[in-house]
Amino acid sequence: MAGIDATPRTSESQLGVELDPIQLVAPDGTPTASSISSKYRRNLPPETLAWLYESMVVTRELDTEFVNLQRQGELALFASCRGQEAAQIGAAACLPKTDWLFPQYREIGAFLLRGLTPAQMGAVWRGKWHGGLNFTEKCVAPISIPIGTQGLHAVGAAMAAQRLGEESVTLTFLGDGATSEGDTHEALNFAAVFNAPCIFVVQNNHWAISVPVSRQQAGPSIAHRAIGYGMPGIRVDGNDVLACYAVTAEAAKRARGGGGPTLIEAITYRMGPHTTSDDPTRYRSDEELEYWAARDPIQRYRTYLQAEGVWSERLEERVAAKSKRLRAELRESTVNGDDFDITDVFDTVYHDITPDLLAQREQVLAEIAMEAGA
Amino acid sequence: MTQIIERPPFHGEDEPRRPLFTSVPPAPTLTMAQAINRALHDAMASDERVLVFGEDVATLGGVFRVTEGLAETFGEQRCFDTPLAESAIIGIAIGMAIRGLVPVPEIQFDGFAAPAFDQIVSHLAKYRMRTRGDVEMPVTIRIPSFGGIGAVEHHSESTESYWLHTAGLKVVSPSTPTDAYWLLRQSITCRDPIVFLEPKRRYWLREPVDTETPGLPIGRAAIRRSGDDVTVITYGPLVATAVSAAELAAQQHGWSVEVVDLRSLNPLDFDTVAESVRRTGRAVVMHEGPRTLGFGAELAARIQEELFYDLEAPVLRATGFDTPFPPARLEKLWLPGVDRLLDCVQRTLEQP
Numbered sequence: 002m003a004g005i006d007a008t009p010r011t012s013e014s015q016l017g018v019e020l021d022p023i024q025l026v027a028p029d030g031t032p033t034a035s036s037i038s039s040k041y042r043r044n045l046p047p048e049t050l051a052w053l054y055e056s057m058v059v060t061r062e063l064d065t066e067f068v069n070l071q072r073q074g075e076l077a078l079f080a081s082c083r084g085q086e087a088a089q090i091g092a093a094a095c096l097p098k099t100d101w102l103f104p105q106y107r108e109i110g111a112f113l114l115r116g117l118t119p120a121q122m123g124a125v126w127r128g129k130w131h132g133g134l135n136f137t138e139k140c141v142a143p144i145s146i147p148i149g150t151q152g153l154h155a156v157g158a159a160m161a162a163q164r165l166g167e168e169s170v171t172l173t174f175l176g177d178g179a180t181s182e183g184d185t186h187e188a189l190n191f192a193a194v195f196n197a198p199c200i201f202v203v204q205n206n207h208w209a210i211s212v213p214v215s216r217q218q219a220g221p222s223i224a225h226r227a228i229g230y231g232m233p234g235i236r237v238d239g240n241d242v243l244a245c246y247a248v249t250a251e252a253a254k255r256a257r258g259g260g261g262p263t264l265i266e267a268i269t270y271r272m273g274p275h276t277t278s279d280d281p282t283r284y285r286s287d288e289e290l291e292y293w294a295a296r297d298p299i300q301r302y303r304t305y306l307q308a309e310g311v312w313s314e315r316l317e318e319r320v321a322a323k324s325k326r327l328r329a330e331l332r333e334s335t336v337n338g339d340d341f342d343i344t345d346v347f348d349t350v351y352h353d354i355t356p357d358l359l360a361q362r363e364q365v366l367a368e369i370a371m372e373a374g375a
Numbered sequence: 376m377t378q379i380i381e382r383p384p385f386h387g388e389d390e391p392r393r394p395l396f397t398s399v400p401p402a403p404t405l406t407m408a409q410a411i412n413r414a415l416h417d418a419m420a421s422d423e424r425v426l427v428f429g430e431d432v433a434t435l436g437g438v439f440r441v442t443e444g445l446a447e448t449f450g451e452q453r454c455f456d457t458p459l460a461e462s463a464i465i466g467i468a469i470g471m472a473i474r475g476l477v478p479v480p481e482i483q484f485d486g487f488a489a490p491a492f493d494q495i496v497s498h499l500a501k502y503r504m505r506t507r508g509d510v511e512m513p514v515t516i517r518i519p520s521f522g523g524i525g526a527v528e529h530h531s532e533s534t535e536s537y538w539l540h541t542a543g544l545k546v547v548s549p550s551t552p553t554d555a556y557w558l559l560r561q562s563i564t565c566r567d568p569i570v571f572l573e574p575k576r577r578y579w580l581r582e583p584v585d586t587e588t589p590g591l592p593i594g595r596a597a598i599r600r601s602g603d604d605v606t607v608i609t610y611g612p613l614v615a616t617a618v619s620a621a622e623l624a625a626q627q628h629g630w631s632v633e634v635v636d637l638r639s640l641n642p643l644d645f646d647t648v649a650e651s652v653r654r655t656g657r658a659v660v661m662h663e664g665p666r667t668l669g670f671g672a673e674l675a676a677r678i679q680e681e682l683f684y685d686l687e688a689p690v691l692r693a694t695g696f697d698t699p700f701p702p703a704r705l706e707k708l709w710l711p712g713v714d715r716l717l718d719c720v721q722r723t724l725e726q727p
Contacts, residue, residue, distance in 0.1 A: 101474070132505040142473065143505050147497050153463050154498070157470020157478075164426070164452055164476065171470075184493075187463035194458055349504045350543050352511055352566035355594070355642035 016228045020221060022268050023248055024238040028296045030304025041247035050311045053094060053242050055320045057086040057299050060110035062324035063119060066331050067109075067126065071277040075335050076126040082107045084240070084272030085204055087298035089174060090114060091245025092202045092267070096172060096253060099140055103155035103173035106144040107204075111174065115139040119327050120334035127335050148209075149179030152188030152201065159197035159262075170256045172200040172249070178209025180226070181217045189264060193230040198256035200249060201264045204239060206271035211284040224266035232262045239267030240298040243305075270296070343369070402583035410552035410584050411441050411517075411573065414559035415479065417586065419449050422477060425563060427454045429464055429481030429517075438483060439519060439578055461487050465494035465516065469502065472512045479563055485520040485572075486529025492537070499568045500543030515562040515569045520548070521612045521663050522710055523576035525703040532700060533664030538570045539641055539673070546640040547593055548572040550614035552582050554597075554638060557590030565593060574612030596644035598651065602633035605720050606651040608674055609661040610637040613711065617661055620713040624720060632720060640670060645677060652678055656687035657723040661716055666694040688726035691719040 025036035036042060045053075060082065067079045082089065085107065093102060093111035102111055112122050112133075121134040125144060132143025142158075145151035155173035162169045179185050180203055192199045203223050207214050220226060227234025233255075237248040245267055252263035270293035274281045306312035347362040348354065354362075405413060419425045427445050429437075433456040436443030445454040457464055461482055468478035482488045488495070495516070502512050522531030538546045545567050549555035555573070562569040591597060599614055600621045607617045614636045621632035633651050637644065652658045658678055660671035675690040693711040701709045 103470075130505075130507060131501075134507070135509060137473070137506060137509050143502075145498075147493065150466065150493065150498060153466025153494065154470035154473065156463075157467030157472075158474045159470070160467055161471040161474035161476050165474065183490075184462055184466060187458075187460040187466070190458055190460070191463050191467060345507065346504070349506075349508045351503070351545070352508075353642075355545075356645070357641075357643060 016231070016233065018222065018225045018228060018234040019236060022236040022238045022266075023244045024241050025244040025247060026241050026301060026305045028240075028301055030301050030308065032305070036243070041244065041251065043243065043247050043250070045243070045246075047311045049094075050306060050309070051316055053090060053246065054299075054302055054306055054312070054316070055323065056090045056094065056110060056114055057242060057302065058320045059324050059327060060086045060090065060113055061299060063109060063113065063327050063331060066328040067123070068273070068277065070332065070335055071126070076123075076277075077128055078276050078278060079126045080107045080276045081271075081273035082109055084293065084298070085206055085269045086110050087242035087302070088202070088204045088239035088245050088267035088269045091242040092172065092174070092200075092249040092265070095246045095250035096170060100169050100253075101140045101142065101155070101158050101171045103142045103151040103158070103171065104144055105148070105151065105174050105176055105179065106146060107176070108144075108174050112136075112141060113327075115141050117141065118334075119331035120338065123331055123335050127338070129338065129340060149175055149182035149185040149188075151175075152179070152185050153191070155201075156188050156192045156195075156197050156199050159192065159199035160195055162198060163195075168257050170198045170200060170253045172202060172253075175201060175203045176209065177203060177205040177207065177214045177217055177223060178212065179203070180223050189226070189230045189232070189262070192262035193232045196259070196261040198259075199262045200252045200256060201262065202249065203264070203266045205266050205268050206239075208271055208275070208281070208285065210275040210279060211281075222266060224264055227264040230264070232264055234264045234266070236266045236268060239269030240296050240301065242298060242302055269298075402585040402587075404581055405552050405556075405584045406579050406581050407549070407552040407555045407573075408439055408441050408578040410556040411559055412443060412445075413584070413586060414556045414563075415442060415445055416448065418479070418560055418563040419445065419453060422563075423453075424475065424477040425453070425479060426471065426476055427479045427481070428457050430457060430459055430483045432456060432481050437481065439575065441517075441519075441573075441578075442481065461489075461491040462494050465491040465499060465514075468514045468516075469494065469498050469512065472502075472514050473510055477513050477563060479515045479517060482516060482518045484526075484530045485518055485532035485534050488516075488518055488532075488534050488537075495538070495544070495570075496541050500541045502543075503567070504543060511566045512568040513563075513566045515559070515565075515571050517559075517571045517573060519575040519578075520572040521574050521576065522700060522706050523612060523663075525706065527703070528700070531706065533662065533669075533695065535570075535572060535640055535662075536664060536669055539670060543568065545569045545593065545642065546572065547638060548574060548611035548640065549638065550574065550577065550599070550611055550636050552580060553584045553590060554636075556584050556586060558593065558638065561589075561593050569593075572611060576612050577615060580615070591638065593639045594642035594644055596638055596647040597636045598633060598647070599636045600632065600634040602631035602655070604631040604655055605657040605659060605723055606633045606635060606648070606655045607659050607661060607716065607720070608635045608637065608648055610640060613661050613663065616712060617716060620716045620720075623713060624717055628721075630720060630724065645681070648674070648678070649682055652682050653685045656685055657726075658686070658690045659693055659716065659719040659723060660690065661693040661711055663695050663710055665697045666692055667697050669694055688723040691723055693719045
């Protein structure tokens with residue numbers, strides 16, 4: 002069991018937060034100076050570079066299929082992650098699959114990386130079951146609809162890992178809106194006080210439904226809040242998958258070495274509406290959308306890979322085939338999947354069902370039987 | 376006067392069959408606070424996954440000294456002080472439970488459960504269902520609760536109705552040191568989340584506590600005093616009040632009052648309630664919290680739904696009032712006591 006030192010351990014000089022985000026690949030696809038000289042330089046093998054590309058494209062394709070299914074009336078709602086693929090895939094890809102993830106609800110890129118199937122993810126939006134199906138078998142917590150509450154669960158899991166003598170790291174995804182919630186404050190504070198091996202990845206996508214990030218705080222940046230908690234805060238270009246990968250890998254290395262938590266602010270943009278029920282034309286401009294479209298994470302990374310000689314027609318074909326397969330899987334599981342039994346609603350609440358709930362379970366079965374007989 | 380009615384448990388497969396009255400070795404005399412401390416100690420000794428944490432629980436040993444000695448005995452990995460943040464105390468307990476630990480967080484006082492309400496209601500209670508049973512929440516939240524000690528504001532609240540209206544939680548409240556010991560041991564081994572409401576005004580009740588012979592399981596009520604005329608149904612701090620009232624009623628009026636101690640509010644042992652009310656034909660429900668939509672309302676509804684033709688009188692409620700908890704110097708007038716209870720008892724007896 003690792004010791005917990007709850008005395009202040011960070012000096013002010015350790016906590017300088019740079020306002021300029023870490024960027025390894027510029028929006029035009031060219032490598033930046035940081036990619037050559039900084040501590041974030043990574044010599045990732047070509048297979049890993051290709052895997053990151055594949056993951057981002059497949060995520061976007063699957064995301065598109067989700068939106069289509071909603072438009073066709075097969076899903077009540079969907080929260081698209083279009084534009085945020087690099088932030089979540091970069092962060093999740095650098096961790097082993099035994100490190101726990103605590104998502105918000107917009108992280109299908111991270112879910113895909115963990116091997117969660119479209120059917121497991123789609124169950125939420127189809128209204129089949131809350132939270133997603135069997136996410137925890139892949140060390141992923143169920144999605145959290147209340148904003149920011151999952152940060153505390155991540156800290157608890159990280160504190161458990163300390164007590165279990167693991168060298169694991171726990172990562173939670175939050176949004177810019179979540180940083181205004183009290184639970185996020187408590188989570189950051191607890192993580193720092195207990196030196197928990199926990200990484201907070203805030204996907205600052207600039208909008209919490211209609212409220213801009215400027216209304217969430219008055220400080221210089223979300224990452225700057227880390228100073229007050231006594232942990233490193235890092236701003237990263239959230240549309241640069243290699244930068245997100247490198248920054249998270251660095252934070253994970255620190256956490257595994259007993260260095261405690263890190264707050265990462267990944268600056269990205271939600272290209273779609275908040276959910277399919279939202280109308281973003283009421284609060285943001287076409288110019289803003291165009292600005293961010295020019296910084297698209299996938300287009301940028303493809304240009305980079307082409308220059309690096311990693312991109313090929315064969316890779317593109319492989320990615321297209323996988324996208325097609327997963328889109329078909331999603332459609333099939335959505336349209337033709339079976340609903341669960343109403344009795345599951347009763348049977349999953351408690352390990353030991355109570356007598357009163359058992360009676361109510363019998364009541365609903367009687368109602369169904371009566372309906373069938375009528 | 377304590378009499379326990381022998382009845383099969385509601386899910387007896389987990390419970391070994393044993394006679395309820397056997398000869399037992401001499402038991403140590405403990406206060407309820409000490410009994411809870413002993414239960415925490417024994418639970419931590421028997422299962423290293425058990426953790427105790429909260430505000431002032433480690434170095435200080437808790438503001439009521441209920442957690443005294445645990446940090447010294449088990450180390451600060453397993454019993455530790457947290458920053459002052461109740462939502463976080465429950466939130467990290469959830470994360471720990473996901474990873475297989477057995478957290479026993481303390482909320483220092485009833486009134487401070489409010490900041491943790493979201494984590495308890497939105498997550499702790501729902502987690503098992505949301506994950507289709509993949510993830511269990513064996514979390515026991517200890518909350519020193521209820522009034523009667525002349526405390527400052529926010530230190531005398533009855534929170535049970537909030538938890539009872541939340542599917543996924545179980546709620547228990549002991550009335551004696553022995554019950555406190557065993558209900559807590561059983562809560563900690565239970566695989567469902569439990570809100571454990573400690574009647575702080577009874578922390579100093581003292582009795583021999585047998586820590587060898589398991590007590591009644593969660594989900595079973597106890598008859599604390601038997602009687603034939605009226606059934607009083609209560610729990611936690613008011614059980615002792617009801618028993619005193621019953622003694623007084625017998626001496627002064629010759630009324631025979633039966634006192635049912637629910638012990639476990641969810642799961643509810645309605646069989647024991649029903650057996651008693653069927654016999655007496657009259658029922659009074661007693662709790663400290665405000666009357667409207669208190670647990671008494673649910674009990675009264677259940678009794679009339681299931682026992683309407685056995686009733687000789689309407690079910691009455693001796694409760695607190697629909698106001699915020701009053702200042703300390705007025706709490707005696709506000710809290711339901713012997714007089715308010717016996718007034719209800721008399722009214723049920725006066726029915727034709």
